[in-house]
Amino acid sequence: MIDWKVSESGFDSSKNTSNGNKYLLGNGYMGVRGTLDEFEKDGYVAINLAGIYDQVGDAWREPLNAPNALYTYAVVDGVKLDANAFAPKSHTFTLDYRKALLTRESVWDVNGVTVTVKAERFASMPSPHLLGSRFVLTVDREAKVKLVAGIDSDVWDINGPHYDKVVGSTLDNSIKVVTTTHESADHVCVAEEIRTNFKAEAGSFEEPLKTLKTYEFTAEPGVEYVLDKLAAVYTSKDTDEFEAEAQKLAYDKAQAGYEAARQENIDMWESKWKVSEIIIEGDDKAMEATNYSLYHLHCIAPRHADSMSIAARGLSGQTYKGAVFWDTEMFMLDFFLFTEPAVAKTLMKYRIDTLQGAKNKAAGYGFDGAFYAWESQEGGFDGCSDYNVTDVFTGRPMRTFFKDKQIHISAAVVYGIMKYVRYTGDTSILNEGGAETVIECAKFYYSLLLKKVNSDKYELHDVIGPDEYHERVNNNGYTNRMAKYTFDAAAEIAAGKCDLDAAVVEKLGKQYDLADLAAKFADAAEHLYIPQPDPKTGVIEQFDGYLKLEDCSVDEVRSRLLHDKEYWGGAYGVAAHTQVIKQADVVTWLTLFADEFDDDTLLKNWSFYEPRTEHGSSLSACMYALLACRCGLSDWAYPFFMKSASADIKGGGKEWAGLVYIGGTHPAAAGGAYMNVVKGFGGFSIKNGEVCVEPALPSNWTRLAYNINYGGKLYHIDIKDGKADITVS
Numbered sequence: 001m002i003d004w005k006v007s008e009s010g011f012d013s014s015k016n017t018s019n020g021n022k023y024l025l026g027n028g029y030m031g032v033r034g035t036l037d038e039f040e041k042d043g044y045v046a047i048n049l050a051g052i053y054d055q056v057g058d059a060w061r062e063p064l065n066a067p068n069a070l071y072t073y074a075v076v077d078g079v080k081l082d083a084n085a086f087a088p089k090s091h092t093f094t095l096d097y098r099k100a101l102l103t104r105e106s107v108w109d110v111n112g113v114t115v116t117v118k119a120e121r122f123a124s125m126p127s128p129h130l131l132g133s134r135f136v137l138t139v140d141r142e143a144k145v146k147l148v149a150g151i152d153s154d155v156w157d158i159n160g161p162h163y164d165k166v167v168g169s170t171l172d173n174s175i176k177v178v179t180t181t182h183e184s185a186d187h188v189c190v191a192e193e194i195r196t197n198f199k200a201e202a203g204s205f206e207e208p209l210k211t212l213k214t215y216e217f218t219a220e221p222g223v224e225y226v227l228d229k230l231a232a233v234y235t236s237k238d239t240d241e242f243e244a245e246a247q248k249l250a251y252d253k254a255q256a257g258y259e260a261a262r263q264e265n266i267d268m269w270e271s272k273w274k275v276s277e278i279i280i281e282g283d284d285k286a287m288e289a290t291n292y293s294l295y296h297l298h299c300i301a302p303r304h305a306d307s308m309s310i311a312a313r314g315l316s317g318q319t320y321k322g323a324v325f326w327d328t329e330m331f332m333l334d335f336f337l338f339t340e341p342a343v344a345k346t347l348m349k350y351r352i353d354t355l356q357g358a359k360n361k362a363a364g365y366g367f368d369g370a371f372y373a374w375e376s377q378e379g380g381f382d383g384c385s386d387y388n389v390t391d392v393f394t395g396r397p398m399r400t401f402f403k404d405k406q407i408h409i410s411a412a413v414v415y416g417i418m419k420y421v422r423y424t425g426d427t428s429i430l431n432e433g434g435a436e437t438v439i440e441c442a443k444f445y446y447s448l449l450l451k452k453v454n455s456d457k458y459e460l461h462d463v464i465g466p467d468e469y470h471e472r473v474n475n476n477g478y479t480n481r482m483a484k485y486t487f488d489a490a491a492e493i494a495a496g497k498c499d500l501d502a503a504v505v506e507k508l509g510k511q512y513d514l515a516d517l518a519a520k521f522a523d524a525a526e527h528l529y530i531p532q533p534d535p536k537t538g539v540i541e542q543f544d545g546y547l548k549l550e551d552c553s554v555d556e557v558r559s560r561l562l563h564d565k566e567y568w569g570g571a572y573g574v575a576a577h578t579q580v581i582k583q584a585d586v587v588t589w590l591t592l593f594a595d596e597f598d599d600d601t602l603l604k605n606w607s608f609y610e611p612r613t614e615h616g617s618s619l620s621a622c623m624y625a626l627l628a629c630r631c632g633l634s635d636w637a638y639p640f641f642m643k644s645a646s647a648d649i650k651g652g653g654k655e656w657a658g659l660v661y662i663g664g665t666h667p668a669a670a671g672g673a674y675m676n677v678v679k680g681f682g683g684f685s686i687k688n689g690e691v692c693v694e695p696a697l698p699s700n701w702t703r704l705a706y707n708i709n710y711g712g713k714l715y716h717i718d719i720k721d722g723k724a725d726i727t728v729s
């Protein structure tokens with residue numbers, strides 16, 4: 001059994017970036033990087049806000065980091081206790097991911113006085129605008145202490161600064177900061193209330209961009225001096241009353257007391273774990289890595305909204321521009337669908353509500369329908385730049401075509417919507433814009449179809465598949481199959497085969513010639529070219545001409561690098577002219593549509609592509625694990641599953657694409673690990689409307705238990721000795 005904690009001893013400032021991710025707190029509204037109370041922006045502190053962005057000049061548009069409400073430090077006998085500048089003699093950092101509480105205990109020797117700082121913090125799940133922290137100081141000899149607590153608006157940004165104006169104020173035990181953003185003059189307000197258990201001489205002061213209160217006193221040995229903060233963050237996008245709301249929430253929660261807010265948070269987390277926890281016996285490492293991955297998914301679930309998605313790096317900072325990728329639909333959706341379908345609906349509503357952005361993008365390229373943003377920000381705006389990678393040799397931006405050519409993104413949206421509808425049976429999402437979204441995505445692919453004069457097949461040319469190292473290829477199998485999926489779904493809707501409200505059918509009928517569309521989409525689905533397994537080898541060619549590329553190993557390609565951060569793809573990348581691929585591509589396709597192939601074909605493709613896959617993306621390993629499970633090879637799947645499940649607990653993932661920093665948490669890998677456990681090893685699926693469990697546990701697992709939310713009931717699935725016991729509540 002596991003203790004639901006990750007922790008480490010000893011302070012090492014070189015871990016500040018990775019620990020920010022590993023010890024992250026979050027509640028969907030905001031993510032709080034796992035840093036220390038006294039850290040400033042050079043310690044990579046961030047309170048990363050969901051769904052609010054800003055752009056400065058030509059730099060990349062990115063999400064805002066709020067002023068740091070948790071900034072607190074102590075000065076003892078004139079010495080500032082900052083672990084980065086003055087090493088503590090002992091230090092422990094612990095995340096209790098069951099309770100979602102982060103604690104630190106640091107001990108300094110200040111000229112013979114032993115000073116202990118114990119602090120904890122949380123980001124409230126029940127009250128998503130709320131943060132809480134408790135800072136406790138003790139000394140072993142009398143000492144002069146100054147506690148400094150307040151809001152640090154000098155935030156860490158990758159492409160900032162984003163605040164043109166910062167106005168701070170203090171009143172008694174209250175502090176408030178209101179900022180104004182550069183691009184669209186949005187406001188972020190952070191208000192906090194401080195409560196102490198001691199009497200002190202209180203003061204306040206401003207440093208550039210810091211609004212602070214001070215508490216000076218003589219500390220007695222053995223006494224615990226406690227400073228609590230309840231802080232609220234609101235933006236002008238949340239409400240026009242953002243200042244009043246922030247002040248009220250902080251005040252009300254402070255009056256009720258730190259303990260009460262702390263407990264409410266623990267209770268809500270516990271209620272989530274009651275449904276989502278995974279029990280694995282015989283393999284504590286797997287149980288820990290899996291639940292820790294789920295912790296991260298819970299931290300970023302947008303429960304506060306009814307139309308919002310999740311960024312590729314969650315709420316761990318501004319990397320990947322805080323943008324939403326196909327990661328959500330193809331990797332994270334299952335976790336929410338199977339444990340908390342309301343969140344799954346929220347995720348898909350975001351896509352429906354950003355349809356106009358996708359239509360604008362398609363029109364911008366001269367296409368019909370909806371071409372979703374590769375890196376989606378507010379309103380479906382594509383944050384993806386034309387130059388997403390920097391050439392390490394010249395320092396010049398490299399033209400990449402992710403935005404223009406990863407057309408499989410629109411199919412991912414359709415896949416997510418239809419999966420939600422088919423799993424939940426809730427067609428309201430189709431009535432609320434989903435049907436139109438599916439039709440528009442199909443129109444997009446329809447406008448891209450090509451047919452050679454002597455062929456009766458449609459083709460899709462000049463695309464990038466999941467394997468981003470090979471750009472601008474023809475007939476990527478994954479893309480074509482997903483486009484066919486889109487045509488099938490849209491044909492069904494246009495032909496009136498989905499259970500839509502009469503008013504919606506009438507509206508769609510006015511908007512489109514539905515009979516014409518149904519016929520066109522059915523024809524496209526039937527005649528779209530889908531690469532087939534080679535009759536001799538069983539291998540499916542990833543795209544036209546792939547098998548003619550140089551066949552060499554991943555290590556061989558790696559040995560050709562002239563610089564460790566060199567980009568492998570693009571026109572001149574070391575992998576581009578070889579069969580080495582970045583991530584699961586054909587294998588992703590076969591995983592999603594495994595029933596269309598025999599096991600021999602699945603296995604042959606797994607065995608062909610795996611040695612050619614760099615797994616340069618954290619999205620890759622879980623697809624190999626799922627397909628191996630599908631072929632009955634749980635022990636082959638296991639290392640790939642562990643790779644996905646350990647992406648954040650172990651760290652060490654890729655942090656650079658060319659010269660661009662891409663570090664952060666890996667929610668797609670977390671979602672992938674969940675799929676591996678529940679669908680792969682746990683064998684869960686829905687067959688003919690019934691929960692079906694066909695388990696195949698790795699050989700070291702003696703028990704696997706998980707819960708599935710299906711049809712409004714909770715299914716408790718307990719697998720032991722190859723048998724699944726299913727109870728329903």
Ligand code: IFM
Pocket residue numbers: 312320325326327466468617619668
């Ligand atoms: O969506 C992925 C993509 O498939 C590979 N590069 C990183 C993106 C964000 O995770």
